[in-house]
Amino acid sequence: MPSPPDSTSRDVSADVELIDVTKRFGSVTAVDHVALQIERGSFYSLLGPSGCGKTTTLRMIAGFEQPTSGEILIAGVPVAGVPPYRRNVNTVFQHYALFPHMDVARNVGYGLRQVGVTRDEEQRRVGEALDLVRLSGYDRRRTWELSGGQQQRVALARALVNRPTVLLLDEPLGALDLKLRKEMQLELKGLQQELGITFVYVTHDQDEALTMSDVIVVMRDGRVQQQGSPEALYERPVNRFVAGFIGQSNTIAGRLSGLDLDGGMASVETPTGLVLNGRITDHGARPSIGDEAIVAIRPERLEIAPGTPSPTAGWTSVAGRIHQETYLGDQTEYRLATDLGQLVARRAHHGHAETTTVRSGESISVRWPDDANLVLVA
Numbered sequence: 368m369p370s371p372p373d374s375t376s377r378d379v380s381a382d383v384e385l386i387d388v389t390k391r392f393g394s395v396t397a398v399d400h401v402a403l404q405i406e407r408g409s410f411y412s413l414l415g416p417s418g419c420g421k422t423t424t425l426r427m428i429a430g431f432e433q434p435t436s437g438e439i440l441i442a443g444v445p446v447a448g449v450p451p452y453r454r455n456v457n458t459v460f461q462h463y464a465l466f467p468h469m470d471v472a473r474n475v476g477y478g479l480r481q482v483g484v485t486r487d488e489e490q491r492r493v494g495e496a497l498d499l500v501r502l503s504g505y506d507r508r509r510t511w512e513l514s515g516g517q518q519q520r521v522a523l524a525r526a527l528v529n530r531p532t533v534l535l536l537d538e539p540l541g542a543l544d545l546k547l548r549k550e551m552q553l554e555l556k557g558l559q560q561e562l563g564i565t566f567v568y569v570t571h572d573q574d575e576a577l578t579m580s581d582v583i584v585v586m587r588d589g590r591v592q593q594q595g596s597p598e599a600l601y602e603r604p605v606n607r608f609v610a611g612f613i614g615q616s617n618t619i620a621g622r623l624s625g626l627d628l629d630g631g632m633a634s635v636e637t638p639t640g641l642v643l644n645g646r647i648t649d650h651g652a653r654p655s656i657g658d659e660a661i662v663a664i665r666p667e668r669l670e671i672a673p674g675t676p677s678p679t680a681g682w683t684s685v686a687g688r689i690h691q692e693t694y695l696g697d698q699t700e701y702r703l704a705t706d707l708g709q710l711v712a713r714r715a716h717h718g719h720a721e722t723t724t725v726r727s728g729e730s731i732s733v734r735w736p737d738d739a740n741l742v743l744v745a
């Protein structure tokens with residue numbers, strides 16, 4: 368939770384703070400009452416679908432846009448009216464416009480020349496920055512002689528050369544192919560840890576966010592849906608949107624038939640009469656008996672066995688059939704037709720001995736423990 372807007376009692380470990388920030392463009396509300404506390408030295412990702420307000424949030428931190436209301440603090444200091452070049456923040460944009468008429472070294476040194484460092488100093492720091500992004504020796508190359516990944520690294524070196532305390536990155540790997548993107552993800556994460564600077568990273572790719580981040584904030588329609596560690600978002604998504612956006616989930620609809628709000632537990636009765644018991648992940652929610660609810664279950668929690676289900680306390684078991692089986696290299700995905708509708712199960716392969724005893728078309732039982740049931744009331 369954000370601390371009260373009292374600049375004398377700022378938590379100094381927050382490097383960037385947004386207090387109830389809203390941004391409107393005419394009738395469009397791009398960012399809607401957003402509160403964020405981004406800790407110093409953390410890798411913080413803004414994740415959400417196209418148009419949810421990620422870039423606008425980043426541009427306000429950078430100083431290219433002003434909030435319609437609310438306040439932004441960098442290193443504990445309000446930055447309203449402070450122009451971008453006077454904030455200790457640099458941005459790497461999705462379209463990392465390098466200057467085509469300058470070689471690599473001059474591109475990287477651009478920000479240093481703007482503030483008038485000596486030529487020796489510029490050369491030294493450009494060398495260091497190129498070292499960091501593993502492009503030593505590329506000083507005199509022209510930008511069009513570089514691959515996409517190398518150009519991206521030049522853009523990164525250019526943003527790092529004047530040692531910002533915060534680096535803002537807007538889908539910086541969007542233009543790269545999958546393999547290079549994966550490599551650059553690891554490099555960026557390594558660089559961030561090595562330098563200890565705060566990264567605010569915009570992406571709409573959940574895998575990317577999960578791999579790289581200390582904290583992810585999931586946005587939708589300008590609003591924060593949930594923020595937390597990758598594990599927290601995956602294990603305890605607070606609503607249907609987050610459950611669907613982070614990873615894959617089976618969802619079963621029903622109505623609340625039992626509630627223990629203090630214990631955070633609920634029972635959901637499905638239209639078939641089956642009752643599922645599970646955790647309510649949204650601690651702020653105040654649902655009532657009879658309300659519609661969704662039970663979300665991660666595919667890897669489903670267990671499949673041949674034969675008919677046998678009821679076990681603390682487990683849900685249903686009958687079904689394997690509809691489709693897809694080999695995915697490190698795991699197999701099963702599409703199951705069950706009494707509760709279509710479900711997806713995933714089984715990881717341990718070692719190379721595949722011991723699947725079930726086949727497509729076969730009658731099976733599917734079961735999962737109650738603690739796999741996430742009860743979503745919104």
Ligand SMILES: Nc1ncnc2c1ncn2[C@@H]1O[C@H](COP(=O)(O)OP(=O)(O)OP(=O)(O)O)[C@@H](O)[C@H]1O
Pocket residue numbers: 392395396397415416417418419420421422423424571
């Ligand atoms: N300068 C502007 N003028 C008017 N509307 C804008 C402007 N910039 C952004 N918007 C609107 O604000 C909303 C949020 O846009 P934003 O660029 O922040 O989204 P995003 O999450 O970065 O999306 P994407 O993943 O597509 O880049 C959108 O509806 C967009 O059309």
Ligand SMILES: [Mg+2]
Pocket residue numbers: 421422423
């Ligand atoms: Mg954007």
